[in-house]
Amino acid sequence: MAELTLTALGKRFDSHVALTEVSATFDDGEFVALLGPSGCGKTTLLRLLAGFEAPTEGEIAVDGTLVASARSGKLLPPEERNMGIVFQSYALWPHMSVARNVAYPLEVRGFSRAERRTRVAAALEMTGLTDYADRMPAALSGGQRQRVALARSLVADPSAVLLDEPLANLDLSLRATMQEAFAAFHQRTGATMVYVTHDQTEAMAMADRVAVMDGGRIRQFATPEVLYSEPADAFVAGFVGDGAVVPVEPCGPSDTGDVTVRLLGQEVSARARVAGPDRLCIRPEDITLGDEGALRAEVRQCTYLGGRFRLRLIAEGGLDLVAFSTARVRQGASLGLTIGRPWGFAAEVAHG
Template structure:
């Protein structure tokens, strides 16, 4: 396995920057997700890591080897980087059985038959595919085909595994079960994994750390908990999780710490900045309190299974989101209490 280092990596297409000075360190054995909206550069970054695209600027190191350097012209081809790549489309050979699909990379490398059989059996067993070894890809479900792609990646004992939205073509229930497959695969193998997705729930469920991307840049690279609870900027606060970003009218230091004037009320906040100007208001920061002077009207109540999502409009016109155990009819006036939201500074 190997760590991955990117230093000021850029990629331009016809003079337009798809990646902008990306610098990041991925630790050996870490599961990292690249998360962001369509067009943010996450798949381009994965292709540059794999060697399918050469960086316009910057350097990339995988383990002890420098695999790309735009300044010196160094560009180790994909097949020589010892990286596994799992595609969204599975990319299976339709005329080969499951076993042959998995073992074919070893045939190309010229391994002996005994070595091929041993490593192929181990990969099939690790992905639960041994009972399907003699089937053709056309006879498999989408989840089984994705397991074949994962086994084919595993059999080569790669230094790192790159996955480009591998669950995008699966239904919701199957995606949930395949998340467990990928997580178990990572736990068993200890492989360094870089996983591209636009689904934040998927990234939160599996990744050790998440690199949130926007407009070709990594705007925050942190644990799922830190991204949700302590976003660095407006984009991350708005993109990750649900909730509302609101301006702070004034900040003071009270008896219990930092306080902010928000929505006409003074509330305690948590921040690493001396003078934050925005708060990130998550549903768990809001509770219904009929004795509160802060009032809001229910615009919509959506049942989530066990709880209701309430879209609320405050008297000042701001929209906020809260969760409640019972349904509140549209138009109902509620009192709200806000507890200790995260505050940050956006220039």
């Protein structure tokens, strides 16, 4: 297992810029999720790591050794990179049994028969496939195929395992089971894993750190908690978690160490990393509902989520907000709001 370093990485397809100025370090043994809407460049980044594409700018290093560089033209082909990969379509070879599929990377590397057998048995056991070793892929269910692909990607001790939306083809309940399986699997193997997904719950549930991508850039690369409570910009705030982003006027620091901003004439105390934030990310948890309250809002929609209700509110000035409530609230009702310590940031952030 190894550390992956990306330096000012960029990829252009003819005139289309798929990836630009991507710099990050994925630590040894870390589970990293690349999260973003379709077309954000996450799959391109994965294919650059695997070596299926060559970068047009920047460099990729594995444990400090350069594997791809646009400047020197060095490009280690995929077969020499020692990466494991799990495709969205699983790409199991239909003419080989489960055991053969898993053994293939070992065969290619010239492992002895005995060594192969031990390793394959271990990989199958870890993925719960021991009883299916002699089945053909066509005779497996979706979740089982997924696990074969996973076992195959890991069996040869790769520097990193790359996963390209591996759960996109599974139904919801199976997806939850597989998420747990992946997380447990990562814990047990300690493999460096790079996981591409467009599903934020999936990314937040499994990853140590999530790189939120949009327009070919990494917008923020942080732990799920930080992404949720301290989003770097409006895109991350909107893409990750529930809530609203509203414009505010900065008023300077408060006496508690926070900053004070003015929202609809009211002074609100906010957490921030910048001195004068002009945007607030108000999560549902930041809003306390009551009859009293300096801010008034009208209930537009009330959706039951199981255990609680999600309210879509329109505050004075047409501001859209989201809050949670323990009881059903009539549509059109007027409520008072208290806002406690939301996250503030500046609308224009320098990308870096």
